[in-house]
Amino acid sequence: MSDAMNQDVTPPTGATTRRTALKAVGATLGAAAFAQALAPLTEWTPNLSVAEFLQKHYRELTREQMAEILTRLENEARERYGAEVSIEDVPPADGVQFAYALNLSICIGCRKCAEACHRENNHDRSTQQSYIRVLEMEKGSIDLEKGTADYDHPVPQKDKFYMPVQCQQCDRPPCVSVCPVEATWKEKDGIVVVDYNWCIGCRYCEAACPYHARRFNWSRPQIPKEEVNPVQAYLSNRIRPQGVMEKCTFCLHRTRNGRLPACLEACPTGARVFGNLLDPKSEIRWVLENKRVFVLKEELGTRPRFYYFFDE
């Protein structure tokens, strides 16, 4: 069975019979089958190839198998988007634990970060998708459910502060534990990733995330070819298929190569701090040791890797 990637292998059952099977036998099925049934887009995408159908779990793939998959995905990007892209499978490094901090005394709510995320991560253009929501908050409250994201007036307003929210890369990620097929997991550098080829789109994780940080691809992202960011990674910004979940990956295609995340570089105010928690001389360590940082919804025990602080 180690050659399961063989192109000639046909799926165990035909696509058309899947839903009927579900209806008939739902009660005896496991969690994954229920999840699949509840997934909003349960039709097989016509473009789903046999190879993808039979692809093994990310962590079971050999290097050769991954190389084949990357080539296939690059070809798909060429066919569907007309874009020459390079997709890398970049592993986490030892001795690196990523964390992020955001200075709420500095952020002015301009949403440049959300925009940079949109472009960097090849988000669907028509829905203006982004992994970052910037909330306008009343001074004195940090209840993110009370923030508004659709403000449209000059910023910063005097009685307000601004709080960008994205994936908090929790050390106890509720989104990971609810995934019925282990299509999402936490990597050893702290980043929570999704294998888009494994995700069945049930959206349990979206519901489980207390930070509303996960997004669903209701349709295949539309991006003009000249706007496609060609520097991609398998677990991050490659163009997602329809019907799968996606989330912030701290731009792992950049950060695992030593670079800063796109949202940090785009911030015109310098409110964002990123780095390696294990490096005692890092900027992120300095912030944790010298500022009074807090995390969102600490009471939930999710243990975010994303910290917020105010200057005294």
Next chain:
Amino acid sequence: MPNPAQPTPGASTPRSTASLGRKARVVASFVLGSLGLLTIAGQVFLPGRSVPDKEGVVDPALASDNEPKKVHEIRIRKRVAVLSVDTGARHANGDPIRILCSSCHATTRPRIETRGAAELDEFHQGLTYRHGDLTCLSCHDATNYDRLRRADGGGISFADVMELCGQCHGPQSRDYRNGSHGGMTGHWDLTRGPRERNNCVDCHDPHAPQYPLVMPVFAPRHDRGRHPASTTATDNLRPVSHE
């Protein structure tokens, strides 16, 4: 009781389905499930948390451990060292004639009390100025207008303007040095590449340092269905005047 959806490490996963693809597994579970063979479905189609890391991947951090790591530089955006003023006159070749600050100020008597643009009636009219209650000469060196004032004498080149700011804004300068004020681009890992940093005066006009009000870009469409003014709100931030 162990959660069936999360097999304990080492729990064996039947090879026949474990090496199938994700979508194949879901389908396989329908088939098996419909035959009533599966009581704990999770154990069959979940790969288990004990799956080892991928083989053959060379960790860059380990690979470079033996060689001494080159540390790249942090560049702070430069400012000009010498300031001059356009006289409005032109050289024969059409280039504007510019003169040094000291051309005039070497002969004028410094007015130590000037602390506002409104007080300037002979020259430098139109200067926007709102910086605490500072006099001009708390920053400009009264003994040499071609440089800035160092609190203990000696002067600071215009190129080193950040030292000037640091004399009065200790906390922000400390935060800046530690990366939590002023932003950066490039690499968090200086063994992999350099980093660029803004100068204080890239963000704060020394004469009116308050960060400008701006119009936000990129209104979200998925939140509350509000449509942004345009689909490509990607231009630079549009400053709006305060008040």
